[in-house]
Amino acid sequence: MKKQWWHRTVGYQIYPKSFQDTNGDGIGDLQGVIRRLDKIAALGANVIWLCPVFPSPMVDNGYDVSDYMDIDPCFGSMEDMKELIAKAKEKGIRILMDLVANHSSDQHEWFQKALRDPYGKYGNYYVFREGRAGGPPNNWRSIFGGSAWEKVPGRENLYYLHLFTKQQPDLNWENPELREEICRIIREWMELGLGGFRLDAISHLKKNYDYEDLPADGPDGLCLAFDHINNVKGLSDFLLELKEKAFAPSDALTIGEYDNMKPEDVEAVIGENGSFSSVFDFSHTHHNVYYPEWNGDTLGMFNDYRDKLFEAQKVVDGRGLLCNFLENHDKNRCIDRFLAKEDRNPHSIRMLPVTNFFLPGIVFLYQGQEIGMRDFPKKSMDEYVDAPTHAEYEEFLKKGLTPEEALFRINSNSREHSRTPMQWDGSENAGFTTGTPWFAVNPNYTWLNYEAQEKDPDSLLHFYRKLVSVRRRPDLEETFIYGRLIPRLQDRSGILAYERRDERNRILVVTSALSEEMRLPLAEADATEALMNESELLLDNYETAPLFEKGELTLRPWECLVIRLGGKERGTD
Ligand code: GLC
Numbered sequence: 078m079k080k081q082w083w084h085r086t087v088g089y090q091i092y093p094k095s096f097q098d099t100n101g102d103g104i105g106d107l108q109g110v111i112r113r114l115d116k117i118a119a120l121g122a123n124v125i126w127l128c129p130v131f132p133s134p135m136v137d138n139g140y141d142v143s144d145y146m147d148i149d150p151c152f153g154s155m156e157d158m159k160e161l162i163a164k165a166k167e168k169g170i171r172i173l174m175d176l177v178a179n180h181s182s183d184q185h186e187w188f189q190k191a192l193r194d195p196y197g198k199y200g201n202y203y204v205f206r207e208g209r210a211g212g213p214p215n216n217w218r219s220i221f222g223g224s225a226w227e228k229v230p231g232r233e234n235l236y237y238l239h240l241f242t243k244q245q246p247d248l249n250w251e252n253p254e255l256r257e258e259i260c261r262i263i264r265e266w267m268e269l270g271l272g273g274f275r276l277d278a279i280s281h282l283k284k285n286y287d288y289e290d291l292p293a294d295g296p297d298g299l300c301l302a303f304d305h306i307n308n309v310k311g312l313s314d315f316l317l318e319l320k321e322k323a324f325a326p327s328d329a330l331t332i333g334e335y336d337n338m339k340p341e342d343v344e345a346v347i348g349e350n351g352s353f354s355s356v357f358d359f360s361h362t363h364h365n366v367y368y369p370e371w372n373g374d375t376l377g378m379f380n381d382y383r384d385k386l387f388e389a390q391k392v393v394d395g396r397g398l399l400c401n402f403l404e405n406h407d408k409n410r411c412i413d414r415f416l417a418k419e420d421r422n423p424h425s426i427r428m429l430p431v432t433n434f435f436l437p438g439i440v441f442l443y444q445g446q447e448i449g450m451r452d453f454p455k456k457s458m459d460e461y462v463d464a465p466t467h468a469e470y471e472e473f474l475k476k477g478l479t480p481e482e483a484l485f486r487i488n489s490n491s492r493e494h495s496r497t498p499m500q501w502d503g504s505e506n507a508g509f510t511t512g513t514p515w516f517a518v519n520p521n522y523t524w525l526n527y528e529a530q531e532k533d534p535d536s537l538l539h540f541y542r543k544l545v546s547v548r549r550r551p552d553l554e555e556t557f558i559y560g561r562l563i564p565r566l567q568d569r570s571g572i573l574a575y576e577r578r579d580e581r582n583r584i585l586v587v588t589s590a591l592s593e594e595m596r597l598p599l600a601e602a603d604a605t606e607a608l609m610n611e612s613e614l615l616l617d618n619y620e621t622a623p624l625f626e627k628g629e630l631t632l633r634p635w636e637c638l639v640i641r642l643g644g645k646e647r648g649t650d
């Protein structure tokens with residue numbers, strides 16, 4: 078694999094609205110990010126992905142852009158953005174913005190013009206279609222619920238497409254003029270010194286416009302037509318054009334929100350000449366210990382999670398780098414998601430990030446993950462703001478769940494949990510704002526906050542700092558990025574283990590989701606006692622040394638270990 082600057086990425090994702098407010102309006106802002114850059118640098122991150130900060134009516138918190146070339150006043154100004162890029166650079170941190178190019182806001186000037194003249198220039202920037210039999214053009218369901226078609230106000234029989242909310246009309250990528258315009262926008266941003274972009278909903282750009290209704294997949298008679306709206310044949314032509322015209326000239330890091338990559342697509346998507354630098358690995362995002370399929374069974378879920386992780390790596394098979402993460406702004410917190418109530422303890426919450434942090438690829442952490450921020454379940458749906466969360470609740474009711482059951486499901490999976498304000502200290506509103514926060518702070522901030530953990534060398538925050546420093550240690554970093562992956566002990570329930578190997582190092586990563594001790598003969602971990610004896614313990618979550626004895630390793634409950642194996646055998650197969 079040809080080496081690239083971004084292969085060393087240890088990223089930190091910021092949801093600006095909830096990160097740090099500096100002017101008391103209750104909304105996080107760019108000056109807030111600047112104020113906290115030191116903390117991000119102390120964690121060891123070298124890339125920041127900033128969720129959208131463009132002008133927006135905020136129907137989807139900025140994922141509905143009304144002007145691609147400016148900053149929303151609630152976040153600050155272009156000057157603030159330039160200052161952030163410059164100050165981050167001084168700390169060796171590059172900024173990625175979030176390109177929301179599948180759709181714009183309905184308030185974007187393009188769409189407003191399009192509504193006035195659907196058959197004119199800007200009409201062709203969007204997807205307008207005539208309805209059928211008094212209804213929409215077909216029965217596609219929007220990803221956020223309801224029909225994917227909205228009637229154009231004041232027109233007899235005309236509809237526009239929106240795969241997300243109706244305030245997010247889809248852009249027409251079949252139109253070369255639109256594509257050119259997006260490329261120009263990207264180039265202008267890149268000229269300001271950005272590191273690159275995260276590419277929102279990018280696998281949806283191409284649609285298969287099939288007017289036939291599809292078999293309904295729900296009581297609403299609609300169909301979430303993924304094979305018509307996701308990764309449709311021809312998508313890569315658009316993506317390659319973007320890459321050539323917009324990203325390649327400035328050597329940008331591009332990470333696609335791109336699910337379900339097939340083995341035959343790997344080269345085209347993330348190969349050396351692929352469309353993106355990397356794509357997020359979503360193999361774990363359907364895992365939640367409180368989903369009906371797991372019903373509180375941490376172990377069953379963990380085993381499946383392990384298998385999916387290794388499967389994804391097998392698909393890629395060294396042909397590119399996935400982006401490994403556990404949390405983002407679309408998922409609830411990993412402690413609540415992966416661990417049943419009785420399984421949450423200081424060991425298990427440290428073990429979680431180790432499961433995928435040392436896999437081949439680049440890595441991303443999400444704001445608050447480093448201090449173990451938690452979900453904040455609500456007593457009533459009124460306390461949720463997010464429209465799709467409300468839509469999901471309605472879907473649950475339609476499927477026959479009682480209001481209590483539906484609220485339980487929302488409380489155990491809403492993406493809005495990850496959007497509670499960052500908990501900086503124990504002062505009022507967790508040091509996030511001096512005003513009224515736009516979304517309620519989790520009351521646990523009095524004890525769960527950044528400042529308290531910074532003072533405590535045994536805190537989760539210090540564990541995360543260690544995690545990053547191990548991964549970035551100059552003599553190990555290349556092994557973690559490019560070394561071979563050898564899954565270990567895959568038949569052992571509750572154990573997720575792997576080795577990373579190259580000519581310089583042999584590193585063994587072992588994690589346990591078992592609440593009892595487990596004896597592992599060392600040979601099974603493919604490490605002889607001699608290797609172990611001369612090894613270096615890089616990271617673990619117990620205060621006392623690992624239990625090696627007589628050719629056996631006794632793994633303690635929820636233990637995780639990262640060991641550089643010593644001895645002459647290093648580098649051999
Ligand atoms: C992506 C974003 C999500 C947003 C959606 C629509 O999935 O991550 O937050 O709601 O796209 O833009």
Ligand code: CA
Pocket residue numbers: 098099100101102103104105106151
């Ligand atoms: Ca503010």
